[in-house]
Amino acid sequence: MNTAPPQAIVIVGAGQAGYWGAHTLRKHGYSGRLVLIGDEVHPPYERPPLSKQVLKGEAEPASAWLTTPDTLAGLSVEFLSGRSVSVLDRHSRAVELQDGTRIGYDRLLLTTGSRPRRLNLPGENDAPVFYLRDVADSLALRARLIQGGRIIVIGGGLIGLEVAAAAVARGCTVTVIEAADRLMARVVGPAVSAHYAHLHSSRGTEILTGRIPERFEASAAGCRVICSDGSSSKGDLVVVGVGVVPNAELAAAADLKVENGLCVDEFCRTDDPNILAAGDVTNHFNPLLGCRLRLETWQNAQNQAIAAARNMIGDPQPYADLPWGWSDQLGVNLQVLGAAKSSAESTTRGDPASGSFTVFYLEGDRILGANAVNSPKDIAVARRLIAGNIAVDLRKLSDPAVPIRSLLT
Numbered sequence: 001m002n003t004a005p006p007q008a009i010v011i012v013g014a015g016q017a018g019y020w021g022a023h024t025l026r027k028h029g030y031s032g033r034l035v036l037i038g039d040e041v042h043p044p045y046e047r048p049p050l051s052k053q054v055l056k057g058e059a060e061p062a063s064a065w066l067t068t069p070d071t072l073a074g075l076s077v078e079f080l081s082g083r084s085v086s087v088l089d090r091h092s093r094a095v096e097l098q099d100g101t102r103i104g105y106d107r108l109l110l111t112t113g114s115r116p117r118r119l120n121l122p123g124e125n126d127a128p129v130f131y132l133r134d135v136a137d138s139l140a141l142r143a144r145l146i147q148g149g150r151i152i153v154i155g156g157g158l159i160g161l162e163v164a165a166a167a168v169a170r171g172c173t174v175t176v177i178e179a180a181d182r183l184m185a186r187v188v189g190p191a192v193s194a195h196y197a198h199l200h201s202s203r204g205t206e207i208l209t210g211r212i213p214e215r216f217e218a219s220a221a222g223c224r225v226i227c228s229d230g231s232s233s234k235g236d237l238v239v240v241g242v243g244v245v246p247n248a249e250l251a252a253a254a255d256l257k258v259e260n261g262l263c264v265d266e267f268c269r270t271d272d273p274n275i276l277a278a279g280d281v282t283n284h285f286n287p288l289l290g291c292r293l294r295l296e297t298w299q300n301a302q303n304q305a306i307a308a309a310r311n312m313i314g315d316p317q318p319y320a321d322l323p324w325g326w327s328d329q330l331g332v333n334l335q336v337l338g339a340a341k342s343s344a345e346s347t348t349r350g351d352p353a354s355g356s357f358t359v360f361y362l363e364g365d366r367i368l369g370a371n372a373v374n375s376p377k378d379i380a381v382a383r384r385l386i387a388g389n390i391a392v393d394l395r396k397l398s399d400p401a402v403p404i405r406s407l408l409t
């Protein structure tokens with residue numbers, strides 16, 4: 001490892017994590033050369049509004065910008081937008097852009113994010129099939145979500161259900177096709193899945209679980225999705241939300257360790273000490289949970305990048321957050337905290353029929369995680385109970401008449 005203070009730092013990927021990396025370096029006194037390279041044409045921005053306010057037409061993409069080119073210039077950040085890095089040359093410590101420009105670095109931060117997993121089913125290229133990742137995707141889809149439209153969503157996870165909710169808000173009829181036997185199975189327990197199935201059904205959305213799409217058939221009127229059990233659904237267009245793939249090819253081609261994401265330790269270091277990484281692209285070690293994780297969340301993109309930036313300039317910070325994410329669907333807020341396992345013991349606080357409740361996942365008298373539906377206060381307290389490894393009285397935890405804050409004492 002080169003132990004001298006870095007004179008040149010390059011950040012590849014100008015999304016949420018890339019922005020926080022650059023911002024943190026300057027905030028913590030790094031005054032050397034700083035280059036932020038992104039292949040999108042926009043300033044760094046946050047993606048959550050793309051499947052919510054922007055898709056519904058309640059906000060424009062600029063509301064999600066994290067900064068402006070002028071502000072970056074004011075911080076002496078060389079912001080190269082619309083430029084893609086095609087080669088990482090570790091030997092010469094340089095990155096190469098698609099046009100052949102080479103930029104040297106002492107330290108490199110990889111924040112290349114992830115991209116939607118493609119279905120690549122027969123007939124897909126001829127059918128009106130949409131994926132959602134960036135501003136252009138959101139605007140293109142929004143233009144097609146028109147009153148009376150018939151939308152098929154493949155994937156009943158967070159993105160798919162947010163698209164379904166936005167489509168309903170714009171007056172469309174929606175069918176959701178999910179391969180698993182329940183919605184959002186990767187992130188919430190069965191009771192919360194059931195609640196959301198009911199919520200979406202009550203707004204007219206058809207929820208089809210246990211169906212595996214096999215092919216598309218395009219027609220003048222739109223397209224048909226045919227599933228492996230022979231059933232089919234017809235719509236004007238299809239939106240696919242079946243997970244993401246980390247953009248780790250650049251790192252893999254440079255022989256950095258990639259296994260379900262670019263592998264980093266709790267200090268955001270890859271196996272090359274001059275290269276760190278943060279955000280969706282990483283598979284990182286979480287010291288709080290004692291295991292490796294690949295997360296696709298706003299919190300992870302921001303906080304892991306802050307830790308990485310500080311580590312790059314000799315201010316060692318382990319990245320040790322409890323995983324947390326949220327989703328907004330049909331006016332209902334869902335928050336997911338910790339390493340909730342649907343197989344763990346659980347207890348529910350509040351009545352799902354009231355529309356506001358929290359499922360706590362437990363090991364004995366310790367909380368492992370929580371899924372909160374319209375109950376943000378429960379998450380705030382659960383965060384402190386987990387962080388402090390505080391034993392809880394399960395009877396009080398599940399009794400909404402007992403103020404949840406009293407469990408902290």
Ligand SMILES: Cc1cc2nc3c(=O)[nH]c(=O)nc-3n(C[C@H](O)[C@H](O)[C@H](O)COP(=O)(O)OP(=O)(O)OC[C@H]3O[C@@H](n4cnc5c(N)ncnc54)[C@H](O)[C@@H]3O)c2cc1C
Nearest residue numbers: 013015016017039047048085112113279280296297298301
């Ligand atoms: C529609 C949508 C809604 C979401 N909603 C939520 C939510 O409600 N709650 C939540 O917690 N999380 C949500 N997320 C997830 C969250 O937005 C991501 O976890 C976060 O954006 C990850 O940030 P990142 O910087 O790691 O990656 P990204 O934001 O993907 O940024 C990476 C950037 O690097 C660029 N890049 C890649 N390779 C190169 C290269 N070789 N050269 C130059 N540039 C490159 C990419 O094009 C991209 O601009 C949502 C995501 C999406 C797509």
